Amino acid sequence: MNTSIVLTVVSDDHPGIVEVLSEVIANHDGSWAESSMMSLAGKFAGILLVRLPGEQVESFSADLEKLDSSGIQVVAKLSDSEPATDATREYSIELVGQDRAGIVHEITEVLAKFGINVQELETTVQSASMSGESLFMAHARIFIPPDTDTEALQGELEDLANELMVDIELET
Numbered sequence: 001m002n003t004s005i006v007l008t009v010v011s012d013d014h015p016g017i018v019e020v021l022s023e024v025i026a027n028h029d030g031s032w033a034e035s036s037m038m039s040l041a042g043k044f045a046g047i048l049l050v051r052l053p054g055e056q057v058e059s060f061s062a063d064l065e066k067l068d069s070s071g072i073q074v075v076a077k078l079s080d081s082e083p084a085t086d087a088t089r090e091y092s093i094e095l096v097g098q099d100r101a102g103i104v105h106e107i108t109e110v111l112a113k114f115g116i117n118v119q120e121l122e123t124t125v126q127s128a129s130m131s132g133e134s135l136f137m138a139h140a141r142i143f144i145p146p147d148t149d150t151e152a153l154q155g156e157l158e159d160l161a162n163e164l165m166v167d168i169e170l171e172t
Helices: 017-027 054-070 103-113 150-164
Strands: 002-012 031-040 043-053 073-079 089-098 117-127 134-144 166-171
Touching (some): 002 054, 017 031, 017 043, 017 054, 043 054, 054 073, 089 103, 089 150, 103 117, 103 134, 150 166
Antiparallel strands (some): 002 073, 031 043, 089 134, 089 166
């Protein structure tokens, strides 16, 4: 029986990190299922889902610990459940506006109030083309419970957008 393991990886950024990880996974008859990785401020950061035979878990974990001596820190967590998406509805949120502290907190505070699960969140800050000011952009994939009043959610997001002076779009 296969076991699912979620790995978080942090290292100084340099070529070969993904190759080293994939080698450890392959050496334990594992498969690389899903991942998201990038370089941030000179650091490599990643999260990935690995599936491997149950009898390989112990030796796989030991080999991951050995990577620390080469500067690759890995945290491994066993997962015995699949995400609960049975009756939820998938939406996306797009946000664009002038960068300022607290935007992510204020948006996620509204989402949490409605019991919404953030599945993915990608953010970036870049220079606005005309003004040169810092522009904050976010894309989130969210799961909304079936009994959520989407009109009330939309209303609160619009109120927040006005308060923050940003554009927020909730899309199916």
